[in-house]
Amino acid sequence: MSMEVSSGGLAPPGAAEAPRAVPSRAGTLSHPANWRRAASHVASVVAPVALPLLLLGLVASAWEAMAVALHSPLVPHLPEIGKELARIFRGGHFFGEMAVTLLRVGAGFTIAFAVAVAAGIAMGRQKTVAHFLEPAIIVGLTVPGLVWALLCVIWFGIGLTGAAVAVALSIAPALLLNILQGVRAVDAELLEVAAMLRLPLRKRLACLWLPSLMPALLGGARLGLSLAWKVVVLVELFGLSSGIGYQLNSEFGAQNVAGVIAWTLGFAAVMGVLEYGVLAQLEHHLMRWRRTAQV
Amino acid sequence: MDRASRGLPLLISRLDKDYAGKAGPRPVLRGIDLEVEAGAFITLIGPSGCGKSTILRLVAGLDRDYSGSIRVGEAPIRGPDLSRGMLFQEHRLFPWLTVRQNVALGAFHCGLAPAAVDALVRELLERVGLAHAADLFPSQLSGGMAQRASIARTLAGQPRLLLLDEPFSALDAFNRLALQLELERLWQRTGITMILVSHDIEEAAYLSDRIVVLEADPGRIRTVVENPLPRPRDRVSPAFNAIKARLFEALHVDTGAPFAVPTDPAPEEAIP
Known part of the structure; x- marks a missing residue:
């Protein structure tokens, strides 16, 4: 025997085989390579905050330059917009309206998400279901959100139901398409392993389907939220007397351009917090198993 | 469970298998008869396309579209079961x-x-x-x-039957040798029946009691080489090389040897 291996069955000769790790950064700070490394470390911390702020600053300056140049009531100056922002945030007015809108978006989003996950897995696994539901996706994708908003106001009147159904109908096809693609990309080899290990449905969902679909679900959530906001504003504009869309409409009616911009900015800020604060953090946690390429 | 009763026997008889193709069904396996006693270590070897991996998938229960009979222990195959483990x-x-x-x-x-x-x-x-x-x-x-x-x-x-579908072929040479040795120890300690699919003639000669050589189009058994060498086996002994030579010959591989290779294992006294 040309090899020497410790006794005791499946003991590895490669116990020395260490997990892959980042090589230690030994050395002194005076070394230029370490300087460069320190600089790139600072850049990696500062850049994610500084660069978006830079873009915002540039857009704001361009807007102000345009306001000065055009000198028109249709393009209000930054201080006017600031005044409007202060007005709508005073006394929690903005957050009250925002909460109402978010509730409607949340309800519609939840319905659409649940339906899309179930239908997506069924379509990905069963050709007959896919053939049956495909026309619904195509029709759903082509009907404008405006039409769902109008129809739901007519059918359900004013209230949470109409808004939620309109949001759900508008975003479900796009969500479903996203999830369907994810289902078709689920690793067939892992499905075989799940079969060999005799995992029950509950365990298969938790250990195979949900993690496999996570990128599609997160992508779908982003897409769905952005579509949902556009539709819910329409519903509120047509039939409701509260929410961001209603407020936008009344500012529009009063020909208050600064007001329209202020409500939009406030809403965009909340969506930004949702995206960076909640979805991005969630993604970072759920995808921590993934190896990032070093090139 | 003691060593002798741990392994499950496998009995395959008159096994045929087709894959659906564009121009009608394509035969993959024809007339496979194979008996593996409990606790044995056998290897299926052959060129790609000979259906050796397909045999494993059928025994595993991952594919139930075949004719003929496959019995593991007392029971016919009804889908995957934990008693039949598989390594890919x-x-x-x-x-x-x-x-x-x-x-x-x-x-x-x-x-x-x-x-x-x-x-x-x-x-x-x-x-x-x-x-x-x-x-x-x-x-x-x-x-x-x-x-x-x-x-x-x-x-x-x-598991009481382990199906190994080229589990070491993607590893580097040192890890492959180490894992072969560990697998042999596991088999000796537990008595699990082992069925290995391999491209590696040395791996087959080192690990198995019996090597089933398959040929392609359609996949069928060409010959069976018994390997009675005592364990632990010496990979560089003449007797070991004689087994390898028989496998090369059965697979119609030209080893480049200047002499005709012996068709029987060298006698035991040839080992120093």
Whole structure:
């Protein structure tokens, strides 16, 4: 025997085989390579905050330059917009309206998400279901959100139901398409392993389907939220007397351009917090198993 | 369970298998008859397309579209079962679960209490030398470590027949030799029946009691080479080389040897 291996069955000769790790950064700070490394470390911390702020600053300056140049009531100056922002945030007015809108978006989003996950897995696994539901996706994708908003106001009147159904109908096809693609990309080899290990449905969902679909679900959530906001504003504009869309409409009616911009900015800020604060953090946690390429 | 009763016997008779193709069904396996006694170690070897992996998938229960009969133990095959474990060429670990969680999944169907599963997982990881890597994700493992984790996961199901579909062929030479040795020890200790599919003539000669040589189009058994060499086997002994030479000959591989190769294993006294 040309090899020497410790006794005791499946003991590895490669116990020395260490997990892959980042090589230690030994050395002194005076070394230029370490300087460069320190600089790139600072850049990696500062850049994610500084660069978006830079873009915002540039857009704001361009807007102000345009306001000065055009000198028109249709393009209000930054201080006017600031005044409007202060007005709508005073006394929690903005957050009250925002909460109402978010509730409607949340309800519609939840319905659409649940339906899309179930239908997506069924379509990905069963050709007959896919053939049956495909026309619904195509029709759903082509009907404008405006039409769902109008129809739901007519059918359900004013209230949470109409808004939620309109949001759900508008975003479900796009969500479903996203999830369907994810289902078709689920690793067939892992499905075989799940079969060999005799995992029950509950365990298969938790250990195979949900993690496999996570990128599609997160992508779908982003897409769905952005579509949902556009539709819910329409519903509120047509039939409701509260929410961001209603407020936008009344500012529009009063020909208050600064007001329209202020409500939009406030809403965009909340969506930004949702995206960076909640979805991005969630993604970072759920995808921590993934190896990032070093090139 | 003592060593003798651990392994399950396998009996395949008159097995035919077709794959659906554009121009009608394409024959993959024809008239396979194979008997593997409990606790034996056999290897299926042959050119690609000879259907050796297909045989494993049929025995595993992953594919139930065949004619003929496959019996493992007393029962015919009705889908996958934990008593028949399978190792693939790829480690096939769930990338979002840690090594520990992956191995625990292997024991899930056994209905053990959580504490018993924990203990079993710890023991198995200890045995394959991965106790220090229990909380790493598969992407953080080397190829050899990942395949060890996969072995532990399969063993967690307490298999009595192990189907090995080229499990070491993607590893480097040193890891391959080490894992072959570990597999032999596992087999000797537990008596699990082992059916290995391999392209590697030396691996077949080192590990198995019997080597079934297949040919392609359609896949059928060409010949069976018995390998009675005592264990532990010496990879560089003349008797070992004689077995390899018979396999080369059976596979119609030109070894470039200047002389005709012997067709029988060299006598025992040839070993110094």
